[in-house]
Amino acid sequence: MLLPFPTNPDTAADDSLDGLVLAGGSATVENLVAAYSRGIFPWPVPGWPVLPWFCPPRRGILRLERRHVGRTLARVQRQSTWRISFNEAFEQVMYACRQQPRPGQDGTWITPQLLRGYTALHHAGYAHSVEVWDGPELIGGLYGVSVRGVFAGESMFHFRPNASKLALLALTDTLLEQGAGLLDIQQLTPHLAALGAEEVSRPEFLALLAQEQAAGRTLRFPA
Structure with missing residues (x-):
């Protein structure tokens, strides 16, 4: 299932969490293509039970x-x-x-x-x-x-x-x-x-x- 990635990650990212945009879903082809097209990428965090997706404040x-x-x-x-x-x-x-x-x-x-x-x-x-x-x-x-x-x-x-x-x-x-x-x-x-x-x-x-x-x-x- 395609994750609901925001059109504008700049307004959706939580910079208190390094630019977290959303958490969950899986690294499917559909999700990865949608994420990268918006400048978002997955970055697993040790101890997190779900996959987080980020667009950091500095790039x-x-x-x-x-x-x-x-x-x-x-x-x-x-x-x-x-x-x-x-x-x-x-x-x-x-x-x-x-x-x-x-x-x-x-x-x-x-x-x-x-x-x-x-x-x-x-x-x-x-x-x-x-x-x-x-x-x-x-x-x-x-x-x-x-x-x-x-x-x-x-x-x-x-x-x-x-x-x-x-x-x-x-x-x-x-x-x-x-x-x-x-x-x-x-x-x-x-x-x-x-x-x-x-x-x-x-x-x-x-x-x-x-x-x-x-x-x-x-x-x-x-x-």
Whole structure:
């Protein structure tokens, strides 16, 4: 059943609870597409018996025309012999992201329900992965959701230095080639800030989201 997501999350979000919009339902393809089209995403909270959906008061974004690739990272990208692919190992990437050690997190927010939900979303053509390979070994990658011409990054992992960074560069290269202007990164991290990402208010994010959606763009990813 489709959840009653608000048309304007800015007026519906409870900022005393980090921008909670509603709680309940499940991560079905129908709910995930409806949520992301409104700038809302699910984020399980330990101890909560239901699935919460958020549109935080502050949002991490990368305006793609402002992307900055430092000389060191550009050299790593230029000299790398690793192979980069799209959508070859979506479930492997999700499981690797779930296992990736993160300060202050244990990975449990990628719950079995989300693993099933995003895998179904992938098969429906809305969720995508970028993989980095050293021979047959998966050493880094990311996954996210593409709805109405906007890509929302969900999680990244690496087993070798710079592997996830190269996955992100491959993603942003692909988005730039198609004229996309926005990458929703949800939360700002030091690496993404070095790439040119910033944090904006929810109203500004929602305005940028609407602007990108109005372009009527359909994002496509290499086979």
